[in-house]
Amino acid sequence: MANEPRPQTLAxxxxxxxxxxxxxxxxxxxxxxxxxxxxxxxxxxxxxPDGPDDFLASDLRMGK
Structure with missing residues (x-):
C-alpha cells in the first residue's frame, strides 16, 4: 500500500x-x-468588497 497524502495535505x-x-x-x-x-x-x-465609503467625516458627528 503506497503512502497516500492525507486530506489536509491535499487541501x-x-x-x-x-x-x-x-x-x-x-x-x-x-x-x-x-x-x-x-x-x-x-x-x-x-x-x-470594501469599496469607498459614501460618508464624509462631517456627516458622522453626533448631535446637532
Whole structure:
C-alpha cells in the first residue's frame, strides 16, 4: 500500500496552487479556510468588497 497524502495535505497543496493562480490573474482577494476533514472553503473576488465609503467625516458627528 503506497503512502497516500492525507486530506489536509491535499487541501493545503490545492489552496497554495489556487492562491498563486489568483495572484497571477490579478484577483483582489482570495481567502481559504482549510477544515480538519480536508474540505476547503474559498472566498475569492476580483473586486474589492470594501469599496469607498459614501460618508464624509462631517456627516458622522453626533448631535446637532
Amino acid at each position: 493545503r497543496q490545492n489552496a497554495v496552487a489556487l492562491i498563486q493562480a489568483a495572484r497571477a490573474a490579478g484577483w483582489v482577494r482570495a481567502r481559504f479556510e482549510l477544515k480538519p476533514d480536508g474540505t476547503t472553503v474559498i472566498d475569492a473576488s476580483m473586486a474589492d
